[in-house]
Amino acid sequence: MPEFSQERAPIHEALENFKKMRIVPFDVPGHKRGLSNRELTEFLGKSCLTVDVNSMKPLDNLCHPVGIIKEAQMLAAEAFGAAKAFFMVGGTSSSVLAMILSVCKRGSKIILPRNVHRSVISALILSGANPVYINPQIDPQLGISLGMSIKDVKNTIESNRDAKAVFINNPTYYGICSNLKEITKIAHENNMLVLVDEAHGTHFYFGKNMPISAMKAGADMAAVSMHKSGGSLTQSSILICGDKINSNYLRQIINLTQTTSASYLLLASLDISRRNLALHGEDIFEKVKNMAEYARLEINLIGDYIAYSRELINNDCIFDFDITKLSINTLNLGLAGIEVYSTLRDEYDIQIELGDIGNILAYLSVGDNHKNIERLISALAEIRRRYKKDRRGMLKYEYLSPTVALSPQEAFYAEKESLKLNSGCIGKVCTELVMCYPPGIPILAPGEKITAEIIDYINYAKEKGCSLTGPESMDISRINVCKGE
Amino acid sequence: MELWYSEKHTKNVKFSLKIHKHLYSGKSDFQRIDVFESAEFGKILTLDGYLMFTEKDEFIYHEMITHVPMAVHPDAKTVLIIGAGDGGVLRMLVQYPGVERIDISEIDAQVVNICREYFPEMTRGFDDKRVNVYYQDGLKFIRKYENEYDIIIVDSTDPFGPGEVLFTKEFYGNCFKALKDDGIIVTQHESPFYKNDAVAMQRAHKRIIEFFDINYVYQAHIPTYPSGHWLFGFSSKKYHPIRDINQTAWETLNLKTKYYNTTLHKGAFCLPTYVKELLENAE
Secondary structure, eight states: OOOOOOOOOOOEEEEEEHHHHHHOOOOTTTTTTTTTTTTHHHHHHHHHHOOOOOBGGGGGGGSSSOOOOHHHHHHHHHHHHEEEEEEESSSSHHHHHHHHHHHTTTTTEEEEESSSSSHHHHHHHHHOOEEEEEEBBBOOTTOOOOOHHHHHHHHHHOTTTTTOOEEEEEEEETTTOHHHHHHHHHHTTTTTTEEEETTTTTGGTSSOOOOOOOOHHHHHHHEEOOOTOOOTTTTTTEEEOOOTSSSHHHHHHHHHHOOOOOHHHHHHHHHHHHHHHHHHHHHHHHHHHHHHHHHHHHHHHHHHHHEGGGGGGGGGGOEEEOOOEEEEGGGGTTOOOOHHHHHHHHHOOOSSSSESSSSEEEEEOTTTTHHHHHHHHHHHHHHHHHHEEEEOTTTOOSOOOOOOOHHHHHHHHHHHEESSGGGTTOBBBOOEEEETTTOOOOOOOOTTOHHHHHHHHHHHHHHHTEEEEOOSSSSSSSEEEEOOO | OOOOEEEETTTTTEEEEEEEEEEEEEOOOSSEEOHHHHOSSSSEEETTTTTEEETHHHHHHHHHHHHHHHOOOOTEEEEEEEEESHHHHHHTTTOOOTTOEEEEEESSSHHHHHHHHEEEEEEEEEETHHHHHHHEHHHHHHOOOOSOOOEEEEEEEOOOOOGGGGHHHHHHHHHHEEEEEEEEEEEEOOOSSSSHHHHHHHHHHHHHTTTTTTEEEEEEOTTTTTTTTEEEEEEEEEETTTTTTHHHHHHHOOOSSSOOOHHHHHHHHOHHHHHHHHHHHOO
């Protein structure tokens, strides 16, 4: 086999060799290839425990890769059409964090849509950057937030010429894509970097006729969740960048927060999954696409459900749609997305990815089969037959435009007090995050004003069974706000 | 040289039949299909290595899953069989002159083809004019229908293969919808004896009784199935399986049977105590 080829998986190969070497372990981890923890070995399997090892010469070191990890990352970079790739073991959240920390310091401006993942807000808190939000457009029928419109991007750049970067969600959880190429062009013309949260778009790099990927569009960095559509283990992710980025500095930034004991299970899973995608990605995602298209067709025949797709495309804030996503609006049934989500799990033993105010998302991958797709479709048909009701009184939108009073960092570290979450909070500046998880997009971020609408939304989400997270108060009955305002 | 077919009924129990000849082996899109000539039980069909029926004892299963609902429903005109690629249920059903339409939803066309080739006697029902065969997943097929059938017979394989969807709540709910207001559904309900089978039986039972007002379970003794003790589920919107049996009407038809009779019909619903307890626990 040639030295450098997508058929290779250097980390995987090195671990296989390592097993044959039968090295005596007087290092960590203390489970010693599983021998000191039989219960764990029985549960996870011997083959798993024997390669749960520490960094050492033959296995390289993620913090300072010079051997097999370096090679594996080079192969990943090639597969993604990037200049450099970094294997990440703290989830795509850690990739997002590294992207932002590498371009923003205290006081830097960054332009971004507000419907970002919580990890973006965390990065703003840690860096002290000032967000300049672009409100995403909202689809009036579906209630979901869309991409950024070119006009909004232009205007925002115009009035914030000192911003360091434009941050883009692409695609959104529901599969909506912005005009990545055009936004990148405009940002670059204005000397701003382009960072893309591509957590839901790994397959754009490997499937046929997919929406354009961040690297193809010329973006500077992208956070790719290999563990979502890429098939690697949970918590593994890849950060990729273009040639304008100083990758050695980026590595230093990553090392500020990344563990020095990176799991070889995660690293091997990235390596093996990259090889699989590079060799078979086209076929894999063709199958996923076909399954999603079939499911959409059948679900739309049930009635009331809207399984949407490319027909939404409007050449601006819905520039493209990722048809591997099975996103379904449930409002015409008189049921919130989260209610359908919960019913599928509690009554039909079907776990889908998320449900929010008006939509659900079923995540499809090559691991799915027609049998399970039929179950999902039939369960949805049954839920409609059994639970459909009047849709009056239902909230429609999953997105509320924020009023920003302070930067996230200022607010997070400000003197604060805890208030009961009720109308008494209106007008106060929140110092913490509040979100439904999934999808993990904040309803409130630190520094934003609490409004009556937001309180109604939180109460509604609670009542419908969303899992609310973020605040210190575990049952979200209280909220921290800036003191003395 | 001796040739034996074996099926593991549990991890620790093996059931074996002496084989004269391996007549067919093939793989369809869904499963592996084999036909053997056995020494004691005639020709047998296995799917993915699991015994589906033998020529010698298939009559017990097929009579019991068909005649019980047919003797209760006074006027069954439209009947759906789900699964049933071997034609065994169909052969029983076509004997009823009152039935106007029989739909079959079988996922695997290859099973039908192989059975027609190796078991011509059992599959002759496929030639009946009232029969429509749809090669489709049962769950998908049933989704489209509402208030359509008098009787649905679920002739499924075990809940661990292609037949898995036929033990789900969404399947039973869709069957409920597809049945008329006085409809009856009969299901292959697994065995109560070995633990894994019993758990599958309880799960199926728990799911189906959520939809129907009248739910009973009956039994038969099938030598070649795990433990030999087999159950069927009888769920219905209106008719009670014993009180509403049309004994005279059924006897007037003068059907030839080897296992079923109207006295046994009533007795089949009398269950051993441990089975009753399993069912009560599931409820």
